[in-house]
Amino acid sequence: MQSIFQTVGIVGTGAMGRGIAQMAAQAGSRVRLFDLQPGAADAARAALADTWSKLLAKGRLDAAQQAAYVAQLSPASALGDLSDCDLVVEAIVERLDVKQRLFTDLEAIVNEHAVLATNTSSLSITAIASALKHPQRLAGYHFFNPVPLMRVVEVIAGLKTSAAVCQQLTAYTRQFGHTPVSAQDTPGFIVNHAGRGYGTEALRVAGERVADFATIDRILRDQMGFKLGPFELMDLTALDVSHPVMESIYRQYYDEPRYRPSVITAQRLAGGVVGKKVGEGFYAYDNGTAVVPPEPAIPDVAQLPPVWVSPKAARRPELYQLLKDLGASIETAQAPSAAALILVAPLGLDVTTLAAVERLDPTRTMGIDMMLDDAATKRRVLATNPATRPDMRDAAHALFARDGKAVSVIRDSGGFVTQRVVATIVNIAADMCQQGICTPKDLEVAVTLGLGYPMGPLAMGDRIGPTNVLEILFNMGTVYADPRYRPSPWLRRRGALGLSLMHEEA
Numbered sequence: 261m262q263s264i265f266q267t268v269g270i271v272g273t274g275a276m277g278r279g280i281a282q283m284a285a286q287a288g289s290r291v292r293l294f295d296l297q298p299g300a301a302d303a304a305r306a307a308l309a310d311t312w313s314k315l316l317a318k319g320r321l322d323a324a325q326q327a328a329y330v331a332q333l334s335p336a337s338a339l340g341d342l343s344d345c346d347l348v349v350e351a352i353v354e355r356l357d358v359k360q361r362l363f364t365d366l367e368a369i370v371n372e373h374a375v376l377a378t379n380t381s382s383l384s385i386t387a388i389a390s391a392l393k394h395p396q397r398l399a400g401y402h403f404f405n406p407v408p409l410m411r412v413v414e415v416i417a418g419l420k421t422s423a424a425v426c427q428q429l430t431a432y433t434r435q436f437g438h439t440p441v442s443a444q445d446t447p448g449f450i451v452n453h454a455g456r457g458y459g460t461e462a463l464r465v466a467g468e469r470v471a472d473f474a475t476i477d478r479i480l481r482d483q484m485g486f487k488l489g490p491f492e493l494m495d496l497t498a499l500d501v502s503h504p505v506m507e508s509i510y511r512q513y514y515d516e517p518r519y520r521p522s523v524i525t526a527q528r529l530a531g532g533v534v535g536k537k538v539g540e541g542f543y544a545y546d547n548g549t550a551v552v553p554p555e556p557a558i559p560d561v562a563q564l565p566p567v568w569v570s571p572k573a574a575r576r577p578e579l580y581q582l583l584k585d586l587g588a589s590i591e592t593a594q595a596p597s598a599a600a601l602i603l604v605a606p607l608g609l610d611v612t613t614l615a616a617v618e619r620l621d622p623t624r625t626m627g628i629d630m631m632l633d634d635a636a637t638k639r640r641v642l643a644t645n646p647a648t649r650p651d652m653r654d655a656a657h658a659l660f661a662r663d664g665k666a667v668s669v670i671r672d673s674g675g676f677v678t679q680r681v682v683a684t685i686v687n688i689a690a691d692m693c694q695q696g697i698c699t700p701k702d703l704e705v706a707v708t709l710g711l712g713y714p715m716g717p718l719a720m721g722d723r724i725g726p727t728n729v730l731e732i733l734f735n736m737g738t739v740y741a742d743p744r745y746r747p748s749p750w751l752r753r754r755g756a757l758g759l760s761l762m763h764e765e766a
Contacts, residue, residue, distance in 0.1 A: 263288035264432045265375070269342035270294065271362060272351035273304035276379055279407025280349055282308055285332045287436035292345060294336040301335035308333060343369050347432070349401055351379040359383065360391035367392050375425050377401035381452060382508050385418035385445040396422040401429055402449060404710055412709035414450055416443045439709060441702040447512035450698050451710035452505055454717060456519050457685035460506060462490035463522035465677055471670040473542045474553050476677055479668055482639035483632060483678045485714035490681070492550070495541035499525050499534040517744035518688055556669070558661045559654035564588065567659070568596035570618060573605035574728075575630040582634050586662045596620070601652055601659075605630040607728055608675045608683070608735025611645040622647035626656045629676035631724060631732075639666040641676050674739030675732055682720055683732040683745075689717035690751035690761060700762050718761040726755035 268284040270277045273295040281304065284291045293301040312326045321329075342348055348366055352358060363376055370376070376398040378388055389395035400416025413433045415426050426442065433440035443449040448456070462476050471479070477489020494502050506521040513519055528534065528541070535541035536548065543550040566589040573579055583590050596602050602625040604614045611627035614620070627643035634640065640660045644653050653669060661667045670677065689707070693700055704716025713720075721729050730747055737745035747755075754761055 265347040267345045269345035269348035273300045277351035278304050283436040285329045291333050292336045305333045347375045349377045359388050364391050385416050389418045395420040399425050411438045413438050414443050418445045441706040444697050446697050448509045450706040454707050457688045459490045461681045461684040470673040479677045483637045491542035495535040499529045503529045559658050561658040565601045566591050568600040570604045608732035610674045611672045623649045624652050631679050642669045645672045674736045679732050685717045686721035686729050691748035694750035721761045730755040
């Protein structure tokens with residue numbers, strides 16, 4: 261099959277440029293490599309030849325394919341050597357003035373039908389194109405690192421980008437086996453925008469001393485199925501990359517509270533404690549392996565108290581069945597006895613508030629997160645309040661660990677860890693749909709492929725139930741009196757009507 265773009269120029273031959281060049285060559289395009297640094301284009305060609313040699317050795321391609329791919333690459337000694345390109349993709353420094361200058365130069369070199377594309381992850385496509393005489397020919401073409409493995413590409417239309425240009429880039433992406441998603445020109449596009457909730461809310465949880473970094477990571481992995489906890493992920497990407505993105509999106513949205521960065525990452529960035537690549541981040545690293553603190557031991561409790569469950573507990577029937585399966589002595593009277601462990605299961609509210617409102621003895625009151633079906637999780641999460649007695653805390657821990665499932669005990673907060681983080685993720689995603697940044701379908705695809713989430717954020721909301729997400733957000737907004745938990749109209753309307761979050765309006 262003939263490639264949509266016969267000749268493709270790549271400006272910037274670092275990791276991203278090389279990855280894009282690999283995809284272009286494998287799509288059947290002739291590829292011109294240009295870099296201002298002397299010898300960089302030749303080094304990129306050699307590195308790609310080595311990559312294909314390794315794939316040949318693994319049986320992932322044959323000798324004829326390897327030879328053809330290498331033959332399609334040629335270094336360019338000057339920008340003018342890109343004059344015959346049908347598409348030029350830049351992957352250079354993230355500076356608006358530098359990118360504008362490059363595209364102004366390219367516009368004078370390539371033919372009038374050539375497509376210009378920027379791999380920017382954070383700059384406005386409209387702003388970059390504003391320097392051009394023909395801004396309709398420029399689009400965002402955002403790949404993720406490593407390009408061959410991260411199989412989603414954002415195709416972004418600036419304010420004046422031609423629809424035909426985006427259609428060509430979308431079709432070309434499919435030619436080399438990646439999945440294109442369409443986005444409007446807004447801060448963070450799809451993936452970096454949708455990803456704000458995971459790290460920023462986890463940082464707020466840590467900043468409130470609800471739990472330590474390792475516990476938060478364990479909870480989100482084991483309860484919701486994330487491959488990496490937020491602090492593991494930030495250590496992997498490194499704070500010198502992730503914190504500036506947090507600040508950039510926050511500022512570009514004129515300090516919208518939903519995207520507010522954390523002083524924790526700002527301080528660690530200033531101190532050089534940026535992650536795995538320097539051997540020190542949220543975790544210490546020994547020969548590249550994170551040194552993870554052990555989980556607290558299960559308390560040895562000789563005699564467990566009877567258990568009384570609040571009538572307002574979420575999933576109350578399921579909680580009763582769980583207690584029965586664990587062999588607990590269950591009290592069913594209207595009020596707990598003087599010896600009972602009191603359980604509440606809030607959505608978005610803190611244990612302290614429920615103890616006060618329901619007039620429960622706070623010294624014996626513990627919370628349990630029942631947002632998700634217990635059978636679907638690998639960990640149970642309990643929460644104390646400031647007055648909880650140590651013996652009651654230990655009894656609850658021992659009871660819920662009886663069947664061998666992991667248990668984490670955290671401090672009180674409005675919403676448990678998973679409730680807070682997932683509700684924030686869902687709310688941001690719903691707001692993106694409200695803004696028309698992308699379709700719900702493209703949002704789900706981009707997030708699952710680009711961020712590796714166990715499911716898309718709208719699917720998360722449907723799993724939990726839109727009304728439950730709304731309840732969590734409303735209650736957290738009440739507890740914290742903070743507009744960052746203000747529900748998106750998209751979420752609110754669908755919750756009110758009992759519709760799936762994937763439902764698109766006519």
